[in-house]
Amino acid sequence: MSLKAKQLLIGILGLIFLVSLIFVQWVEVIRKQEESGVIAHHVSIPDSSQSCVKCHGDLTAGIIDHWKNSTHAQKGVGCVECHIAEKDDVDAFEHYGKTIATVVTPRDCARCHPKESSEFQHSHHASAGNILASLDNFLAETVEGNRELFNPHSPTPGMDVDMVNGMASANTGCLQCHGSKMALKTKDGGEVTVDDLQPDDQGKPTNAEAVARILRNDKDQPMLTEASWPNTGIGRLNLDGSRGSCSACHSRHDFSPRRARQPENCGKCHLGPDHPQKEIYEESKHGVAYRDLKGHMNLDAHKWVLGEDYTQAPTCATCHMSAHSRGDSENGGGVTHDPGERISWTNRPPISAKMDTDKNHAVIKETDPQKRQALIDEGGDSWQAKRGRMKQVCLHCHTENYVNSFYHQYDSFVLNYNEKFGKAGTKIMGALKSHGLLTKTPFDEEIEWTWFYLWHHEGRRARHGASMMAPDYAHWHGMYEVAERFYMELIPQARELAEHAAENGQKEAAQSVREQIEDILARPEHAWFEKAKKEKEAGSEDAAAKTADEDSEVENS
């Protein structure tokens, strides 16, 4: 090849190389645009889901659009990959040549996300559906509604109403957060749930009789009951035996990690008078910083590691679940889907308890220290270890001394509530119940509402306020209202019940309750309450005695 030809060749190759660099620049620009949300991410639709996307793109455009903006869509995870079912799954049906199920459970998600699913199954979140025996459930099912269908008072103009569903409040209120017990309609007009199906380790039903009862529509599809579906409650009791719903936090179809990292996501359930964590967070300096600096928090980061991807402010996820840069073998540091791994007090019950948990991740109720320790040692987890993990998060922005002093303040606050009001109220209510001065039906007496407000609403607000550094919730929305409720309502109502009991001949019971109340009020922390009154009464008695003596002297003289 001549030199001229070589020079020409080099010129052509140089031009091609320049074009390749321009192409690289174009790829980089597209990447940056996708990252900043200027343009949509590249979507790869797997062959298995081509027809789903085509059809549902017209029928339910929103679902397909949401999915197209998901990481799943970028990575080629389509509709069938999640909705796929096996023929022996109770909720499976044939849909254009594919065996699928409507509801995607954590067991399905575990096919690709086993670690996340396993952590979640162990969490308190996953057991949120077990509220059948709780007071909250009684309120919704009985007090607010009715466990049976009932007749309407009168016609509803424009609507034919034969019967009223008394479970509506529970279904629409409680269960949308706590999770429903998924149910399929049966041929006899009833329903089958996980209790009837008794699924095995693989989620397959073992009760053939229950399976045989399942009603199928004209397309041979099993039908979920309206009461149990739609539902994305975090503790949903699924037909395959798994608990919960990943979409409770990650939302359906776009499965946004960005959304799950924001406190507004938790605010669907963690708000309101009884557990206003979201409002408490907003009042705290953490929430204030978040509102101010949200745009700098790199919420789209792949792993979103505190200390690496952001440090501006913590969200709910930051402290309770997300990854951080101070991890080690003892303290973790990776993302966890069990928020309980970093929580050292449970402030849910009337009396806060330390979060020692056993090998089944249940809070240990054993009071003997040695037995308690043995349960922790047998695969459990201590509250100290949990606090240690949380401290590693705090230490990204605070010194050790600062964090330790905060926990000292928090512990002192919870102990003050526990000892002054939590245990005192529990004892008074216990005395009333044990002496038969209350009926067995909850919420049919005023004092039961009073006590419920005290611990379930105001007491929790106070403790959560202290746990997340919101002074107004700790004090005015918290302890102030607890105190008022205790002194101005609980004590008088308990005394009144004792008085009625005495009038009705239950003198021993009345006396016992009175003694319980007086013992509590005689304690130093309550002594201020009736001190002046008692001194006044004592003064009056002295004066009366003095007057009587004088009268007697006069008579004698």
Place this chain on the structure above:
Amino acid sequence: MTRLSQWWNERLPISGEQLRELTNEPVPNHMKRWWFCLGGTPAYLFVVQIVTGIMLAIYYQPSSGTAYESIRHITQDVSFGWYFRSIHKWAATLMIAAVVLHQLRVYFTAAYRRPRELNWLIGMCLLLLSLGLGFTGYCLVFEQLSYWGATVGSNLMDQVPGGFLFKQMLLAGEEYNEQTLPRFYILHAAIMPVTLILLIAVHIMIIRLHGITEIEKVKAPADDQKGYFNFFPDHILTELAMGLVLMILLSALATIFPATLGAKADPLTTPEVIKPEWFFYATFRWLKLFGPTFAVLSMGLIVFVMFVWPWIDSLLVRITRNKDISIYIGIVGVLLIVGLTVWEAAVTH
């Protein structure tokens, strides 16, 4: 202009004539064949590796707590980070391939024979250094496979007498620890490249001293009767054209098949399948076939034989009186290596 050139000549007293003489090494005509660029190709790719390696070193953090995240940062966040990392990865692959092909060319054209035995030895060192750079570079990513690859590789050293000392030196302890990655990093980014540069310099110096081997069996293109042509500009333009082709190829590979990032290294979870980089497939299959001790010792022997091949070849030629005996042995060796590599690539375990 005259004053300027005078000023320049005073400070750098090299005349244009001297420069021409220095660069106009007469190049044998067979080098006009494009496929005789395999010596220049790895050198060119090595320069690419130095440039992209420096770019990556700006962001890379060599500790087990930060390495993986810094690679993720390079790949996902840094502007053009994915491009430079992908170029680095592909250039490494092509460099090792080019070194191997260059060595095969030297072998099959018997260019290692007297008086070029020393350059063969240096070439062997360059081959091993290139493989070492590939291995340590792969380890620096700190993903599952690179971590376990390093663990398997270092554990192999335990199988030979005295190997544990070398293992301890490599890992900075008896097993993978906090000090291991910094050690790999120093090896990958300082010790090995500097040694490579020095050896390449000696390699080229010896080539210049001996002149390029003239190959009887390769005929020059018919249009040239001189037997030689000038290094500059004739050959340098050929190399430049090859360099541009390589850059286009690298750019295309980096864009179409960018470097990926697997799961982060987890010392507590052994992956179901452990595979090294492709250039170790043959040795990995050898290891699986014969067990660790025999495999390590036999591979050591093979490398030793390769080092001293110029003398073995001379002995074989004398015994068999057949000048092509090494070619037959080479064909068997290449088929064996290719066979083992394909076998390992084809199976999951």
